[in-house]
Amino acid sequence: MSETVYLPINPPAEPAVPLPHPELTDGEKQMQQEVQKHFEDPAYTPSAEKPLMDVEKMWLSYECILRYLRASKWKVDVAIQRLEATLKWRREYGMYETVPADVEPEAVTGKEIPLGFDVHGRPALYLIPSRQNTTESTQQIQFNVWMLERCIDLMPPGVESLDLLINYADKAKNPSFGTARAVLNILQDHYPERLGLALILNVPWLLNTFFKLITPFVDPVTRNKMKFNPQVIEDGIFSPDMVMAQWWGGSYKFEYEHDKYWPALIxxxxxxxxxWTATWQKLGGKVGLKEFDYKRGHLEHTEAAPSVPAPEGADSVPAPEGAES
Structure with a gap:
């Protein structure tokens, strides 16, 4: 690519090589149904305030329940407790009231940029600490969460995780231990099974010490996903056209211009x-529907359906009539 671009990369209709989960055993299928039944109960409420909203029922998907079960070592009671804690946290955190303008001051320098997809279709979220433009605050953490949610919006059918591409060059400003711990706790408690890889460049000596301090608080599975100074193309993680030329060696010549990129991403x-919400509603609008189905169903309605391999347990869904595009 010879010309500089300023916009997000459109998600692929299908991931090149989606990463499948192991086939569920009969016992694991029964566990999923048990958790789903708990949240399907019409009398269930996450708090005393109000019953589940549609957006919460949609979040409580088949895949979401499995993510929490895997993260809970297939203990049904633990998975239910963790899901309930996240439902409560999402309400208290203002997940459903936050609008782009609330976090836009954090975005103007391009310190966090969703851009491109790896060979498995996972969205890439670039973190560039040298572009930090605000003092540490709850808004910084809110912005981290908001960007993570946007990466989830960009995931193609069958993709459930993302990659972090972190570059500590150019006198990067390191977060405090307290801020790093707060973000880490949110990721581990409320976004299980969402991290594909954490790819980290140019770690200075002082930051090495910081990573050693924070490592005990990182679960072993997440720790194994961290790769320092990787060659993302040579290592087969990204194709050249899906990764930035600057720093990362790709062919995508991207430059961040807030007034162009920000509205396009939104x-x-x-x-x-x-x-997806319209298709989810057409499919019944209830707890336990499959993310793959409402994403796939939308694709089938709007274009010639690509050959996306269905994850274990996903059904073949006909195109819903009248789904919005």
Missing amino acids: ALCEERTKA
């Missing part, structure tokens, strides 16, 4: 979530 994510 529009792209809103378009996808609106279409």
Whole structure:
């Protein structure tokens, strides 16, 4: 690519080589049904305030329940407790009230950029600490969460995780131990099974010490996903056209211009979530529907369906009539 670009990369209709989960045993299928039944109960409420909203029922997908079961070592009671804790946290955190303008001051320098997809279709989220533009605050953490949610919006059918591409060059400003711990706790408690890889460049000596301090608080599975100074193309993680030329050696010549990138990202994510919600409603609008089905169903309605391999347990869904595109 010879020309500089300023916009997000559109998600692929299908991941190149989706990463499948092991086939579920009969016992694991029964566990999923047990957790789902708990949240399907019409009398269930996450708190005393109000019953489950549609957006919460949609979040409580088949895959979401499995993510929490895997993270809970297939203990049904633990998975239910963790799901309930996340439902409560999402309400208290203002997940459903936050709008782009609330976090936009954090975005103007391009310190966090969703851009491109790895060979498995996982969205890439670039973190560039040298572009830090605000003092540490709850808004910084809120922005981290908001960007993570946008990466989830960008995931193609069958993809459930993302990659972090972190570059500590150019006198990067390191987060405090307290901020790093707060973000880490949110990721581990409320976004299990969402990290694909953490790819980290140019770690200075002082930051090495910081990583040693924070490592005991990182679960072993996450720790094994961290790769320092990787060659992302040579290592087969990204194709050249899906990764930045700057720092990462790809062929995508991207430059961050906030007034171009920011509205394009918002529009792209809103378009996808609106279409998926419409398809989810057409499929019944209830707890336990499959993310793969409402994403796939939308694709089947809007274009010639690509050959996306269904994850274990996903059904073949006909195109819903009248789904919005």
